[in-house]
Amino acid sequence: MPKNVETIRDFSGGIAKGYNPENLKENQMQECVNFVADGMGKLNVIPGETLLAISSINHFIPSRKGKNIHGWSADMDLSVSGQASTAGVAPVVTELQRGKRAKINFILSEVNGFAESATWTWLLIDTERDQTILDVQWTLGNDASKGAGNNVTDIYTGENGQQNTVSVADKIWRAIYFLEQIVLHGANDNYEYPLSFIETTGATARSTTQNSEADMLNDKFYVKTFTDSNDGWGSTTKYMLTAEYPYFGDLSNFTPCDNETLEYFYFYFLTKTVEDDTDTYTEWDSSTKTVANSLLMPQRTDWNETGNFGNHTIGNVQFCFQYQQPHSESTDNFGAFSRWKYTFEQNKWNETARYEIEIKVYTNVTQNNRTVYSASYHSEIGDHEEDIMSALFGDIQNSVEEDNMIFWEFVDDGVEVFQDARTPKPFGIESFTTTKTDSIIHNVASLTDAQRYQHLIAVSVGNSQASIYSMENDNWLDWVVDLKTTASSTESCTTADDDKTVEHTGANENIAVGNFVSGAGIPAGSTITSVTAGSPNEFELDKKATATGTVTLTFWDPENNTELNFVDCEGYLRIGDAELHALSKPKFFGFMNLDKTYLGIELDEPKNFFVDDAAPVPFTETRASDSASILKYQYSHLAHGQDDIFQYTTDDTQINIDTPTLSAYTPNPAGIRLFYNWIDGTSNSYDKLDGAFMKKEGTEFWWSYVYEGGYISKPSQFKQFNAQDDSTTNHPAYGNEDNTNTTFITNPGADTCSLGLSVSIGHNMINGDGNSGMINTRLKGIEIWGRFLDHDPSNLYLMTEIDLNNGWKSEVTGDWSILQEILDDGSIAQYNTYTDPQADTPLGDCIIYKNYPITTFYSKYGISWDKGIGFDVGGTGWRSACVFNRRAYYGNVRIKGHDGTVEYFPDGIIKSVKGLYDTVSIDNLIEATVNDGDEIICLRVAGNKLCQFKRHSLTVMGIKILENGESRETIDQVIHHVGLSNDNQICDTPSGLFWISRSGIYLFNGENLLKLTESIEGSTISKEVWEAFYGERTHCGYDAYWNQIHICKDTIDNSQTLIYSFNTKAFTEATNSFGSSQKTGFCQDKSGHIAWAEDVTSYSSDIEPDFNNTPMKKNQLPLEDIPDHEVS
C-alpha cells in the first residue's frame, strides 16, 4: 500500500484532561505543561514574569485565602514625591552585540593514497537560507605525473615572505592546491555573497600566488601549517585556510551538508558535535562562544573508528583528512548578528517631547555602504513609554529594505532591535542613535483631571495593614494604611544578634505566645514561642533576631493578620477588614489637594496621598483650655440666637447686616458658629419680615460634614452657646464650666415671621495644613439643616451649604457666594457668610427664609438623617464591594442598624448614595436571598447585571433606573452550585466574569453562563481532575496583555497553574509559575499585565531590601513623609 501522510497543524484545542486520549479532538492534547495554545494553531512557551518592585518595608503577606491585592488608577497632582516636575530620563541606546562575520578554518592533512581520478568535494551550505556558500569539486589529477618532489609554484616559505619555487612532496602539493581551489571557487564562483579569505600570519604561515586569477586576494592566499602532535589530531602536518562568511551573523546558522554526498571526505562541523554519540570532546559553548582547547576529532560510530583521527584509517586512506572548524582562537569567530537595545523605562506622563531615532543599516558585506533610517514621534500627555516605542519602531520596521530587514521586540525595560536569521542579508547595524528634544513638563494648571493620574497597587501586609505602591513614581509609600482603631501594642525591648531571646522590663499583655512581633532586627513574620517572667522579662521568638540593641517592637494578635478587601471608587480606595474584626475600621486612601483656593489664593497646603477613615467622625470638642477665652468650656459647634443681625424695616428691599464677629462671637478654630435671627419685630429696633414661621414652630439646627470622596456625616445638632452668668459684661470672658452646652429648641417671637442665618466657621476649617489646624483631612464642606418640630419633625431641611473652596449658598440665595475673611489683628480669625458690617444688602442675597426650605436630607441623599451613616465604627465593614452606575454596592456587611447598634447582614447588600461611595445606611439594605445557610462572598458587575456570589449560588440582579434617578434592584435569576469560596476566585475579563467554583470554571457575560470545564465544546477538564486541583486557596487572575487567565492551585508554594487562553478558548498547564512561599491573588497593572505580590525570603545582590524601610532598588526615588495627620 502507498505511504500516507497525516499532518496535525492545530494545537489550539488545549488540553482535555481526564478523558480517553483517543476521544480527544484533533487539536487537543492529553497534557500540555508550560506550553500554551494562545494563537492560531500553534503552541508556545508560557509568558514569563518580571520583577516590578520589592518593598523595603519589613512585612509579609497574610497567609490567607483572599485576594489581598488591588490595582487601580487615580487622578492626582504633580507634587507627590517622585512625581517631580522634572523631565523623565531620556531613552538610551546600547549596542548589545556588534555584528560579526563568522570565520571558518578549512583544514587538510597531507593527501596520501588517492587515485588521480578521485574527486574531492567541499560543500558548504547555509541551511538556514538554503544557500550554497561553497561548492568545490576537484579531481586530483595524475599525481604520478607530478610525482613526489614536484615544485609548487611560488610558495612562500618562512615568515619573511620570501617567495620561492620550492619542491614539495606530492602529498603536500595536493593539499595546498585543494585549498587553493577553495579560494578560487569560494571567492569567484558567482556566489551571491562570496567568501573572503584571511591572511594567516606567524612562523608557520605559507602562501602561494595564483597566477590564474590575477585579482584574487592580491594574488595570494595564505595557508598555515602546523604539526603539533598534541592537538589531538596526531602528528601529521595540517594545512589550514581561514575564510570569512559572507554574512554578519552567527556561524551556528551554518550546518554541513549531508556527508553522504561527499566523496572520500568527511565533513564535520563542531557545533554539530552533539549529534555524535560519544563524549570524547566538548560541545561548542554558545554562551561563551568558545570551544575547548583540547579539541579532539569528532567520531561517529558509523565510521567504525575509534581513537583520534590522526590514528584513523578512513577507507583506504591513511593520515588524510579534511576538516572544517570554526576559528577557535577567539570568541569573535563564531560570528554574531547585530543587536541593539533601546532602554526606556519610565516616561513622565505629564511630559511631552519629540523622540527621534536613527538607525544605520549596512547594505553590503564590506560595510562601506549603508542606509539611514529614522523615525520620530512627538509624545502626548499620558503616553506610556510603550506608546512611544511602538510609534518609533513600527515606523522603522516598515521602512527598512527587506534585504536588510531589522526586527524589534519589547523587553521589559525597552526594545531590542536586531537582525537575525530571517534577515536575507544581515550585514549588521552600524549605529543607532536616539534624541529627545522639545521636552515640556506640563504643570497642574495645564492639565485636565484626566491627564493627571497614576496607577497604584495596594497589598495586604499583615497586622491589619496595607502597603501601597505607586507605579508612576516607582516607589512604595513609606508608611502603611492601618485599619486598627487602636494603635498596635509596642514595647521597648533588647535584642541580641543571631539570638531568639528578647528581653524587656515593661508589662505588656500582648507579649504572649503566638502573637506576632515586628521591628528593626526582627525577621518579618516572627512569632513568640514562649514567655518567661523575670528580671528582666524574656520571650523567645521562632526566628533569630538579626540586630542587637534596644528597639521598640510591635506586638499583635495573629487575628490581625487579616484579609483586606479593596474597592476603588472614582480614584479613591476603600480598604476594609474582610473578617470584620471589631478593632478594624474601613479606611479611605487617595490623593488629595488640601489647598483651598478660595478667593483665588492658593494656600500652601499639602498635596499628597492621605489616609482617613472611610466614614470620618467629625471633629468636635468642648474646650477646656483657652483660659479667659470666650471659647473656654464651649462646644465647638454652637448655635447662637442673636437679634438684629438682619436689620429690616418694612418695605425694605435692601437691608444692613450686622454680622456677629470676633470677640464674644468667635467660632471654634475647627468648628462652626451658627447665628440665627428670627426677624419677628420683637427687638423693638427693627420690623418683622413677614414669613411662614409661627410662634409655635419649635426649631432645631443641625449640621453635617461633606467629605471628599463621597461621605456625608450623620447630622449632629448644634448646641447652645453657654454664656457665663456674668451680668457685668455683655461679652462674657468665657463659658461656665458647670453649665454644659446643651441642645436646644428655639421659637420665633411672633407669628408669620422670617428666619435669618449667619454662619461663622473657624479659620482652621480652611487653612489648616492637615498636620496642625486642619483636623478632618477629607472635609470639603458643611451642610446646615433645620428641623421644624411643628411643620415636619421627621425631616431635616437644608438651610445652608458651605463649600470650603466655593463659598456658601442656600435655596433662597441661589448660586455660590464667597465666604468673607474676618481678620483679627491682621490674621484670619474666621470666615463668615457676610462682611461685618454689610450695608444695603439685597434681601435676595441674605440667608433669610420667609418660607420653609424645600430640600430635605432624605430627598437629597435618599437615606434617613437619624440613622447611622457609613462604616463609622470598629467592626463595621464589608466582605465584598463593587461599583455600578456611580454607586458602591457593599455585600455581607456589618453596619449600624435601625436602632443604632451594629448589626451583621451576611446576606445583605447596601448600596451607597449615588456618587457618594461612603454614604451608606441601613435604609438602603438589599437582601436578595436570605436565610439560605449561606453568605455573600463577592459582588461583581457583568454587563448591566449585579452579580451576587454566595458560596453555593449566584444571584443575578437587574438594576432599573427610575424616573427620579434612583435605582431599584430586581432579581433576574438565581443559579445554584456555581458559588465562590472567596473573592480571589473571580476576575473581570472583556468576555465577562470568569470564576472558579468547586463545581467548575465559569464565564458569565451578563446574559449567558458558560461552563468551561466538562464542556464538549472545547478544551476541558474532567470532574476528577478539577476536584484534585480545586481548593479554597485556588485563585485566578486575568492577564489582559496576553489575554489569558491564570488559575493557580494555591497561594502557598503553588505547584500547578491552569492557563485559559481567550484567544483559543483552551486550557493548558504550567508548573513553573507563581511558586513563592506565599502570594496574593492577582490584579493588573496599567498595561493589563497580571500583577501579584509575594513574600521575598532571599535576595540577590542587586535587589536587597533595607529593613530600615528606606528606598531601595526599583524603589530609589526619594520619599517624603506623609503628614502625620489625625484622622478623627
Added chain:
Amino acid sequence: MSISLKLSSKTRKDVNQAYMITKSYDMGDPTLIKKFSMCYVTYKMDNHGVSPLEVKYKIDNSPLWSSFNDDPHNTNSILNGSALKLKRTSGLTKTASFIFPDPSKGRKVSIKLVYVESNYSHSTEIKNFELSDISFTFRAIQRK
C-alpha cells in the same frame, strides 16, 4: 522578609521543565494497523545548538514512551546522549525528522515532547519555542 511585586513579562518564560502529549492519532481509521515510518516536527526556537526538548512516541497502549531513531539526513534532530532532541533554529521555522524504529506497527500513535535537561548547562533554554505541526508517514498494513 519583605514583599515583592511581580508582573507578567512581555516575553516568554525561560522554563526549566515542560512537556506536551498529543492525543492518540489513529489517522482516521482506528481499526487499521499501520506501519509508521517517519515523524516530522515543525517548530521554531531561539538561539542555537541542541535544545532540551526530546521527542518520543508511543504506539497503541504501550506503557512506555519510546525513542525515535536519528535521521542522519536531518540536522534539526540531534542525538544528545541517548535522547533525540530538537535543535534550536535561530527563530526560524524548521522541520526535524525522526525515524520510527522498524517495525513500528499499531493502530494509533501519540507524541510526547518533553523537556530533558542536557548534560550541558547552557542547553536549558527553549526560548520562544513554537510548535507548528506534527506529521506522520505511515503505510496501512491490514485491517483486523
